[in-house]
Amino acid sequence: MDNCLFIGNGFNRCLEHSISWDNLLEKLAADLGVDYNQNIAMPLEYERIINACLKANPEKSDSLYPEAKKKIAEKLLSIKLPEDAIHKKISRLNINAIITTNYDFLLEQIYNSQYKDQNSYKKYLGEKTYETQEGILFYHPHGMASHYQSICLGYEHYMGIVEKIRSDLNTKENNKTDMIRIKQVLHGEKEKKNTWYERFYTSNIAIMGFGLTDCESDIWWLITHRASLYYKNYCEFRTKLKNNIVYYDIMNDIPDNKADNELRRKKTEAEQHNRHMLLLNEHVIVKEYYLSRYGGNYNDAYNDMINDLEKNGIAK
Numbered sequence: 001m002d003n004c005l006f007i008g009n010g011f012n013r014c015l016e017h018s019i020s021w022d023n024l025l026e027k028l029a030a031d032l033g034v035d036y037n038q039n040i041a042m043p044l045e046y047e048r049i050i051n052a053c054l055k056a057n058p059e060k061s062d063s064l065y066p067e068a069k070k071k072i073a074e075k076l077l078s079i080k081l082p083e084d085a086i087h088k089k090i091s092r093l094n095i096n097a098i099i100t101t102n103y104d105f106l107l108e109q110i111y112n113s114q115y116k117d118q119n120s121y122k123k124y125l126g127e128k129t130y131e132t133q134e135g136i137l138f139y140h141p142h143g144m145a146s147h148y149q150s151i152c153l154g155y156e157h158y159m160g161i162v163e164k165i166r167s168d169l170n171t172k173e174n175n176k177t178d179m180i181r182i183k184q185v186l187h188g189e190k191e192k193k194n195t196w197y198e199r200f201y202t203s204n205i206a207i208m209g210f211g212l213t214d215c216e217s218d219i220w221w222l223i224t225h226r227a228s229l230y231y232k233n234y235c236e237f238r239t240k241l242k243n244n245i246v247y248y249d250i251m252n253d254i255p256d257n258k259a260d261n262e263l264r265r266k267k268t269e270a271e272q273h274n275r276h277m278l279l280l281n282e283h284v285i286v287k288e289y290y291l292s293r294y295g296g297n298y299n300d301a302y303n304d305m306i307n308d309l310e311k312n313g314i315a316k
Helices: 021-032 042-056 064-077 086-092 155-169 181-186 217-231 234-240 259-280 298-312
Strands: 003-007 097-100 131-133 136-139 204-208 245-251 285-290
Touching: 021 042, 021 064, 042 064, 042 155, 086 298, 155 181, 155 217, 181 234, 204 298, 217 234, 245 259, 245 298, 259 285, 285 298
Parallel strands: 003 097, 003 204, 097 136, 204 245, 245 285
Antiparallel strands: 131 136
């Protein structure tokens, strides 16, 4: 079975001049002359920023969305991969594919330092939008900075992705309830399309550096859909679904002397524990890495994750 990494922005946050999603939206709000609210989840805050700008300047309705995405893309394309980046240790792993929600190409540069994007533009990057580096397929389901209109930021874009995923995986033939396409794939009745979302059913997946907050609606749909089919044993799904999904998470268990920071840390820790409990009931394996063990060094924690994958593969 194929092995696949699913990588979020956590690895990038280890870089010296990294940019968090919150920072990106804060900078965007400043560029557009709108206040930023850090207490609103990213997709909805992005929509709020845009709509606040449109409220003041309705004549910009056609140009504002592409202008906003272009500003974000320009900030991301300036990031370079240093020689000592933790990303480079991924090259030690025996994997077939990398899925990343990042818009940059730092992961491709692990295998090809001169990598340049050759993809054609699509708003929704689902089927056949991958490239191969050293035999590894790369997927950018949330878009690529080089095609800024493909960048998924707002709630509308997330919902569009879910709609396309659901339509493809649950396609029925002749109105037969037992003929959804993902069932046919797992039963060997149809060929795989090699889409990034199909891999949630056909490949072992290690999820790393990805917060998996409530706003990641496309990923949660896949996880819950897969679990539902498995637990109700839809069309003998329990015997056909052979892949492991392992969620690696870093827990910041180091108290902060500043009251506001400590309050945020405790809130994040509680959210992580709730998320892990949910994932364990969604047929996902969870591995926790406590930051205190690494003296607060995220790089060391990610290095341990990579060591675990190198030693044990994507397994329990």
